[in-house]
Amino acid sequence: DMDWVVHRAEGPDDMPAHIKAALTQVSIGIPVARGRLMLGTWQGIYLYEHRDRPHRREIVLHLGS
Template identity: 60%
Template sequence: MIEILDIPVRGQGLHPITDRLAPLLARAGADEGLCTLFIRHTSASLLIQENYDDSARVDLENWLNRLVPENDPLYSHTLEGPDDMPAHIKAALTATQLSIPYRDRALLLGTWQGVYLWEHRHHAGARQVVAHLP
């Protein structure tokens, strides 16, 4: 089964999508398998991260923004704004796909793990994540 999820984003940051995966697992053809997620964009990524304390995600976002700043004079790709090239670099440094095992139609994530879409641009809108489950 392949489904495309439209994920609304409010702008830059980590947006939780774990809850969006539960209905897919309920409809999956198998009780166990591997859920593969792929983001169809070059300026956003996917991440498994702390789902309990928001400060962990804030710190991660702040750290990556310091590592890959906007308005760096090295950038020549500036047509789409000062956040575009840093977003491409951030996506290259992080993951555009994840594979998560599931059993009894539930993701086998750890107690404090959640799945996130990591938006690297400032704009609000929607991103697409392709989910594949056997």
């Protein structure tokens, strides 16, 4: 019986979301030069939400030199 791995505090999509977040990158460092992101031609930045239910997120940007 695997009831001990079922997380019921926030809904049925909460435990799968925790596992997916643990397996994917949660922060990223991107070089900036002359006020522009130094991304390659086919590179982009995507935010993927692992939860089924809509809710608010905060994105934090830190610029340092």
